[in-house]
Amino acid sequence: MSNKNKPLEAVLLGAGGRGIYTHGAYAKEHPDQLKFVAVAELQEDRRKKFAEIHGIPESRQFASYQELFDAEKLAPMCFNTTMDLQHLDSSLMAINKGYDLFLEKPIDVTPQGVLKIFNAAVQNKCIVQICHPLRYTPFYSKIKDLIDSKAIGKVLSIIMEENVCYWHFAHSFVRGNWGVVSKSGPVILTKTCHDMDLAVWLSDSEPKSIMSMGFQLMFVKANQPEGATKRCTDGCPHVGKCPFDAISMYLTDNVEWPVSAIALDTSLEARRKALETGPYGRCAFDCDNTALDEQNVLVEFENGIQFIFGMHANTMNPTRTIRVLGTEGEIDGTLETDDINLYRFNPGFNYNVASTKVHEDEKIIESDGHHGGDSGAINQFIDLVRTRNYDKAWASLKIATDSHLLSFASEESRKQKQTVVMSEYLKTVKVN
Secondary structure (H helix, E strand, O other): OOOOOOOEEEEEEOOOHHHHHHHHHHHHHOOOOEEEEEEEOOOHHHHHHHHHHHOOOHHHEEOOHHHHHHOOOOOOEEEEOOOHHHHHHHHHHHHHHOOEEEEEOOOOOOHHHHHHHHHHHHHOOOOEEEEOHHHHOHHHHHHHHHHHOOEOEOEEEEEEEEEOOHHHHHHHHHHOOOOOHHHOOOHHHHOOHHHHHHHHHHHOOOEEEEEEEEEOOOOOHHHOOOOOOOEOOOOOOOOOOOOOOHHHHHOOOOOOOOHHHOOOOOOHHHHHHHHHHOHHHEOOOOOOOOOOOEEEEEEEEOOOOEEEEEEEOOOOOOEEEEEEEEOOEEEEEEOOOOEEEEEEOOOOOOOOOOOEEOOOOOOOOOOOHHHHHHHHHHHHHHHHHHHOOHHHHHHHHHHHHHHHHHHHHHHHHHHHOOOEEHHHHHHOOOOO
16 A cells, blocks of 8 residues: 555656646646656657656656666556557556556557457556546536436436537647548547547446448548648648638647647747648648548447437537436536536426526536546546555446447448447457
């Protein structure tokens, strides 16, 4: 049992945006809980920046996670924020080295890899937490409490939408790291595994059958404005008029995310050079992107709950909405406004009489990323490591694993254009 009066020490794999601005920031804000003592990062400038912020000596700065794991074990915990294709190798190395692991989503880009990490965690008696922060937001925690308390009777269906927002999708899933499926994974995994995780968690069941359809509708060459150049910085005539104009997006006074993602040096000169030479200056309609910008999923869970989900790229605002329909009422809510409405069915036509604002007197203020969920997920991980609560840890990991398998099965259904029965699909997933 660890000393609760002392921070737990950790190593970081990957000093990108999440490593520096989420997990690193948490350690600086909560020095009594978490301290980073080593970092592995290929890019020297990012590695040195993280090391400087956290006072990490040069002897504990590594150019790769392989080098870090070749050294003696340096801390009880490992935070893995490497790129998606590196998750499996780096996570298995961390587990085999004896580290408890906090892993950014997705767990892996293949179902086999997801199962390998789950099996390794159990076999090595290791605490592994996946960063699915929405579970730990006050918003979804309240909805879970309402469901579990039978506030609307027996749940019949859960309807969710993720409206990614036009500029966010263009930044991350067209120009950015997750635009090419072969280099990351399908968008139903890389973006909406959060939503799949919520579905499995809220339904408290396993997926039974899945249907899905999805398309590239918006960010394709056919929609490129006439006369547009390969890069927005090449004298494109649509600068200032196109909603995806990179100059208007990245060369303003704003240097917060997503602008901070295009260059570690956020000076105007460095950002302009990044647009002229890097991926974020490309015309959004003339990239190598293969990520779908529209996908819809219908799931039947083993307990009979129906889950209906839509991911939409081309929306005005980034929002997540939810409706939970039960035998005795309905819950609906919007994450970004923190509004949750509970409706109880009444005799006659007075179905709104019992409507209440669940958070009317307790509005939640977003204090960190993912509406408070990032801190909540890290807090949960630290508590699991301190208490060695394996049952709770593995139950949480099982939900994350099932939700990832749901994402993979959804993509299989889309590609095959047919219903996927989960039990049959899992027979095709061979784990060596």
